Amino acid sequence: MDNRVHNFNPGPAALPLPVLEEIQAEMLNFKGSGMSILEISHRSEAFDEVLNDAVARVKRLLKLPDNYRVLFLQGGASSQFFQVPMNLLGPDDEADYINTGTWSTKAFKEAQILGCNVREVASSEDRNFCYIPKDIQFTPGAAYVHLTSNNTIKGTQWLTFPDTGGLPLISDMSSDIMSRPMDVTPFGLIYAGAQKNLGPSGVTLVIIREDMLERVPDNLPSMLSYKSHADKNSTYNTPPCFGIYVVQMTLKWIEDTVEDGLEGMARVNERKASLIYDLMDEGDFYRPTADKDNRSLMNVTFRLPDEELEKKFVAQALENGLSGLKGHRSVGGCRASIYNAVSLEAVKSLAAFMKDFAQANG
Ligand SMILES: *Cc1c(COP(=O)(O)O)cnc(C)c1O
Numbered sequence: 001m002d003n004r005v006h007n008f009n010p011g012p013a014a015l016p017l018p019v020l021e022e023i024q025a026e027m028l029n030f031k032g033s034g035m036s037i038l039e040i041s042h043r044s045e046a047f048d049e050v051l052n053d054a055v056a057r058v059k060r061l062l063k064l065p066d067n068y069r070v071l072f073l074q075g076g077a078s079s080q081f082f083q084v085p086m087n088l089l090g091p092d093d094e095a096d097y098i099n100t101g102t103w104s105t106k107a108f109k110e111a112q113i114l115g116c117n118v119r120e121v122a123s124s125e126d127r128n129f130c131y132i133p134k135d136i137q138f139t140p141g142a143a144y145v146h147l148t149s150n151n152t153i154k155g156t157q158w159l160t161f162p163d164t165g166g167l168p169l170i171s172d173m174s175s176d177i178m179s180r181p182m183d184v185t186p187f188g189l190i191y192a193g194a195q196k197n198l199g200p201s202g203v204t205l206v207i208i209r210e211d212m213l214e215r216v217p218d219n220l221p222s223m224l225s226y227k228s229h230a231d232k233n234s235t236y237n238t239p240p241c242f243g244i245y246v247v248q249m250t251l252k253w254i255e256d257t258v259e260d261g262l263e264g265m266a267r268v269n270e271r272k273a274s275l276i277y278d279l280m281d282e283g284d285f286y287r288p289t290a291d292k293d294n295r296s297l298m299n300v301t302f303r304l305p306d307e308e309l310e311k312k313f314v315a316q317a318l319e320n321g322l323s324g325l326k327g328h329r330s331v332g333g334c335r336a337s338i339y340n341a342v343s344l345e346a347v348k349s350l351a352a353f354m355k356d357f358a359q360a361n362g
Helices: 015-027 045-061 075-086 102-113 225-233 241-257 261-282 307-319 344-361
Strands: 066-071 095-099 118-123 146-147 169-172 187-193 204-211 299-304 334-337
Touching: 015 241, 045 102, 045 241, 045 261, 066 225, 066 241, 066 261, 075 102, 075 187, 075 204, 075 225, 095 102, 095 169, 102 118, 102 169, 146 187, 204 225, 261 299, 261 344, 307 334, 307 344
Parallel strands: 095 118, 095 146, 146 169, 169 187
Antiparallel strands: 066 204, 187 204, 299 334
């Protein structure tokens, strides 16, 4: 379709075009039901298939062992900031938090609001969150260690995860879930708002290990308890049906079109990111904001020589069909979000534009 732009939005973000086309094709009559997916019962067989297929694809793609459960919840990743400690942190427990930017700061604050015993064991705030902390001392016996695997706003990413000496890791993977293969076994829980790498906003993927489920107290409101959702396969109440359907199709798109699943996805993502980073490193017009070893493959954050040029860059990019390159309002500068659904071709167009822009304005 030639009236579509290359979409570098941070979230909600690009979805694969074949997924959008399939949604359109199925909209009026979902799988012969004579109704759209928006109108069918969440207790119907047709929806059950969608939900179970989505769960199965998450398990396959991430190679989840049998003791992990896959849930689709509402309330965004932001609700996980309080749901995690509410469910997993008893009154006598402590938990460790690593602060690598806006979202992990929020996660920590929400646990504090609940009066939980949480410790910030490492932070990269001293240099405006441009790196990932190393050599972290964890609290012996901590109930979990929370981190944000990809820092959407600051443009850093954990390329490998810290050795916690067996303490369960919990990660907000909203902006890099399914972008690369990973060993899930150190993780007690993984959560991700869908609107970056999985689908639309309104549905949150939660992957929880069964021993974590056993920690959930009985005195939680049902909607806030992982247990009620796990016991009912995410249909304790009406789930976000449309969102789950789009997630299912996005995962199907990975499995059907990307060779080697997440290994292949990671190769494409590395290629995309290095197109932009290499171009920036070759000159001195663009300045990547994250330390070289900790750069995100999903959110490329950078500055230009001055703010006027940054404005001009974003505006001219848009005139050239490249949308969504403005940095987060809290940090300024520019950001190219190059999630799974952003094609290599889109990134090549961006790289070509960046070269031209630097030449004309450098
Ligand atoms: C976008 C984002 C969030 C916020 O997600 P909501 O679904 O809007 O609550 C949280 N964490 C990270 C890492 C994000 O990128």
